[in-house]
């Protein structure tokens with residue numbers, strides 16, 4: 001029998017990352033997760049050595065963590081890396097943090113989590129991904145390509161940078177058989193949303209509803225599957241038609 005495939009998902013303690021880890025677990029994959037809090041206790045990978053407690057805004061710790069996770073892989077193979085962890089700090093009452101007033105520490109910490117962590121993790125696992133002809137999926141955002149009513153400037157620019165990094169790394173890693181894609185969600189029903197989101201749903205989303213975490217997990221599953229072997233360097237929107 002073939003050995004199970006292995007996925008690393010960052011930010012799987014809740015939301016999209018958690019749904020993604022569950023989806024791959026159900027499909028028989030080995031799941032390794034990374035976030036500052038543990039996933040809910042009932043999660044099959046929450047105990048033992050399959051969850052790493054780590055603050056991805058601390059870049060020095062990431063390098064160390066890559067070494068630990070490398071030791072957890074079977075035959076030195078990693079089949080999928082999902083750079084999902086992200087933060088989107090808001091102002092009072094969920095308001096947008098603009099480019100003039102957001103303090104520089106917030107810019108830096110957000111860039112570390114949203115941009116440099118995906119860069120360091122992907123670079124750290126190139127050999128293991130290559131051995132498995134694996135796939136990387138980065139979670140960008142609708143805010144990376146337009147001004148968003150609630151997502152702040154630091155968040156939006158970090159996601160735009162991550163979209164560009166996706167193209168760059170897809171180009172650089174094609175030669176070693178690793179695909180790199182991004183998913184740009186619109187409004188997905190998680191705790192990251194602002195209190196004013198219902199107005200966006202009513203006004204800006206043609207499908208008139210939020211997306212679900214399972215719908216995003218399905219797209220991540222597809223991009224990591226054998227059905228997507230000629231897709232790389234793409235950024236796929238998942239937003240209920242929120243393009244205007």
Ligand SMILES: NC(=O)c1ccc[n+]([C@@H]2O[C@H](COP(=O)([O-])OP(=O)(O)OC[C@H]3O[C@@H](n4cnc5c(N)ncnc54)[C@H](OP(=O)(O)O)[C@@H]3O)[C@@H](O)[C@H]2O)c1
Pocket residue numbers: 010011012013014015016017034035036037038054055056057083084085086087088113139140141142184185186187188189190191192193
């Ligand atoms: N939901 C949406 O509408 C939407 C729209 C566009 C883009 N996205 C993107 O999709 C991704 C997932 O978002 P979500 O909606 O599922 O958010 P969420 O429910 O807030 O979950 C975010 C996850 O990231 C982890 N995380 C945050 N900061 C971290 C850090 N410094 N170190 C390690 N882990 C960290 C959190 O875990 P801990 O708190 O335990 O560390 C959590 O598991 C994010 O990249 C987000 O920007 C979401």
